Amino acid sequence: MTRCVLLLGGSFDPIHNGHVALGATFVRLLGAAELRVIPTVPWQKSTLVATPQQRADMATLAFADEPCRVVIDRQEIDRGRPTYTVETLRALRGELGPETALCFLMGADQLQRLHTWHAWRDLFALAHLCVAARPGFRLDGPDIPVEVAAEFGARLVPAQRLCSRPAGNTCIAPDLAVDISSTQIREALAAGNFQHDSGSPIPARVLDYIEQHNLYKK
Template sequence: MTACIALLGGSFDPVHNGHIALAAHFVQLLHADRLRVIPTLPWQKSALVATPEQRAEMARLAFAGQPFAAEIDRQEIERNKPTYTVDTLRALRAELGEATSLCFLMGADQLERFDTWHDWQSLFGLANFCVAARPGFTLDGPQVPRAVAAEFRQRLAPPHTVRATPAGLACLAPDLAVDISATRIRAALQQGGEANSLVPQVVLDYIEQHNLYKN
């Protein structure tokens, strides 16, 4: 059987329960063998609060207690410069081989600006893309760029087909509603508010120990 690796990239500033829910949902849906969690140095975002090491450690703590195999992939933070998803996928493809099914996980909000990703149309030659669609979301909606919608529509396939295919397919999971914003969490922490329902306790403990996201 083809090996299937789920990939979850993000700034994780901080990691939150939405990241975990997204990963868990697709790991189960795809029967993925492993999850690679990739802390990023995104070129599209403004300055991050936590250091790369802190963000990687928060991700490690959050995913260590999950009932599926997960590992932290440090390649982007070790490059020590803003990087593109296409570069990371090329490196993963070189490492894991042409036959491995690489499944990049993302939320619907990322799909809405997918055409701003560097060299976005070549990404399908390197991986499959699995999107958690919030209730009421459709590819034909006004938020999704027309070119992105057309590309995804022609590549749509059921999870079992995506799992068995190295790259080039897309999967929409319409039954996962995740509405958690890292910006909202940072604001709550900064104001001394409660974030218990949004962030794993082990991560909250780390944030407290390292005095992160305070004024």
């Protein structure tokens, strides 16, 4: 079987349980050898609160218990400028070689905006695209642009087939019912409305880090 590496990018400002669930879902489905967590400097967002190092630190803490090897990939934050996803995938393909199966993970909300990403059709030549969605999600639903649904749907395969080739396919895990907003988390933290309990949308280690570094306070 081809070596399979999962790629999970995000601004992680802060990282939350939705990100962790997305990674864990595909680690379980694909039995991947490695999860690369990529703190991004996204061109579509203008302001980030935490520093690049703090976002990398929080990602390290959030994924500390994953059963596979976890690598915090610093390439985007080390570039120090906004970066297109296609740039990062090209760099990873160059680093990891042409035979490694790269699986880029995203939520359904990102799929809705995929047509706005720079050179989005080129992504399919570089990696598999894996979407985790709520139960009942439909690729032909009104929230998915027609051109995205057509490109994604033409490449759709069962998850267990992804690691047999390096790139070019898509899959959907239709059972991730997590709806968490980093913006709402920052607002709640600023208002002092977070407590250490099982209902927190942030991993306990990450919340400890946020408090220790006095992040997201007004």
